[in-house]
Amino acid sequence: MAHYAVTAIGADRPGIVAALTGALQDLGGNLEDVSSTILRGHFAMMLVVDAPGDPDEVRASLERAAADVGVRVHVADVEAGAPERPRATHVLTAYGSDRPGIVATLAGLFSERGVNITDLSCRRTAGPEPIYAIIAEVAVPESVPAEDLHGAVLSAARDLGVDARLEPVEVETL
Amino acid sequence: MVRYPDPVLKRVAEPVGEVTEDLRRLSADLVDTMRAMPATVGLAAPQVGEPVRAFVLDVRGHRRADTAHGLVSLFDPEILEAGDPDVLREGCLSVPDLTANVRRPRRVALRGLVPDGSVRVYRMQGFEARAALHEVDHLDGLLILDRVAAPSDLFARKVYR
Numbered sequence: 001m002a003h004y005a006v007t008a009i010g011a012d013r014p015g016i017v018a019a020l021t022g023a024l025q026d027l028g029g030n031l032e033d034v035s036s037t038i039l040r041g042h043f044a045m046m047l048v049v050d051a052p053g054d055p056d057e058v059r060a061s062l063e064r065a066a067a068d069v070g071v072r073v074h075v076a077d078v079e080a081g082a083p084e085r086p087r088a089t090h091v092l093t094a095y096g097s098d099r100p101g102i103v104a105t106l107a108g109l110f111s112e113r114g115v116n117i118t119d120l121s122c123r124r125t126a127g128p129e130p131i132y133a134i135i136a137e138v139a140v141p142e143s144v145p146a147e148d149l150h151g152a153v154l155s156a157a158r159d160l161g162v163d164a165r166l167e168p169v170e171v172e173t174l
Numbered sequence: 175m176v177r178y179p180d181p182v183l184k185r186v187a188e189p190v191g192e193v194t195e196d197l198r199r200l201s202a203d204l205v206d207t208m209r210a211m212p213a214t215v216g217l218a219a220p221q222v223g224e225p226v227r228a229f230v231l232d233v234r235g236h237r238r239a240d241t242a243h244g245l246v247s248l249f250d251p252e253i254l255e256a257g258d259p260d261v262l263r264e265g266c267l268s269v270p271d272l273t274a275n276v277r278r279p280r281r282v283a284l285r286g287l288v289p290d291g292s293v294r295v296y297r298m299q300g301f302e303a304r305a306a307l308h309e310v311d312h313l314d315g316l317l318i319l320d321r322v323a324a325p326s327d328l329f330a331r332k333v334y335r
Binding site: 033085087088121135169170171172173174 | 262263308326
């Protein structure tokens with residue numbers, strides 16, 4: 001059993017997920033995490049799957065299925081022992097008038113401090129004065145004081161002219 | 175403790191009608207089990223494999239607690255009134271590897287039987303109301319997974335192998 005990371009992208013239409021996961025099922029594969037969305041009309045999917053058999057056959061089969069629905073697929077061998085998923089500790093939300101560099105600036109600030117972005121979703125609105133909105137989950141190492149990070153985020157947000165918040169992820173077990 | 179996919183967690187639990195000695199023992203067991211688990215403020219009978227409409231709750235000392243009626247043990251709880259929803263990320267001992275953003279009323283009035291057999295009405299606010307409604311969901315076979323509204327409301331809690 002080999003472990004693959006599959007990405008697919010192309011013009012969106014109904015049936016892409018069915019075509020790709022159907023091909024994996026025919027190969028005897030078993031899905032792990034899947035993320036699929038539409039980015040301004042472009043279908044985009046990433047998934048991790050366990051599948052038996054010849055890696056070339058897995059690749060060829062996915063490429064055939066992808067071609068049928070007009071998307072391009074990329075298949076990477078990944079190690080079966082998946083690395084640990086970092087636990088998100090904080091949620092960043094930031095939004096404001098669109099301008100280049102909002103994501104890069106905030107991501108750079110996290111990167112400098114060893115803060116890992118575990119999930120990121122951004123949307124730009126249509127129209128003549130678009131709004132840019134970011135929601136991200138990040139894993140802040142214990143060595144990084146959350147107040148300092150929050151201060152740095154607010155300061156960068158001010159410079160960018162966006163509103164931002166960094167809130168701890170709090171789970172209540174009931 | 176049972177965990178999903180144990181079917182007892184997905185069925186509608188049976189009303190008790192009246193509080194027997196066995197049910198008082200069950201309630202005491204629920205309290206002991208709840209107190210033995212870290213950071214646990216409530217437990218419903220189906221979570222220990224008993225398909226009956228009973229739960230216990232104690233939010234005293236919790237930093238989010240608004241009202242706190244102390245130890246609450248209710249049988250056949252009935253929601254008289256609920257409103258004013260908000261969203262909080264909930265975890266559940268019965269689905270330990272996932273968490274979910276769950277929208278619930280901030281205010282609830284609950285009527286049920288207490289261990290001495292009498293009927294009592296509780297008016298709860300904030301975290302206590304949320305915790306009680308989470309437990310009532312268990313009596314109806316509903317888990318946090320039944321309460322998510324969008325893909326972004328569901329999270330993996332643990333590292334995986």
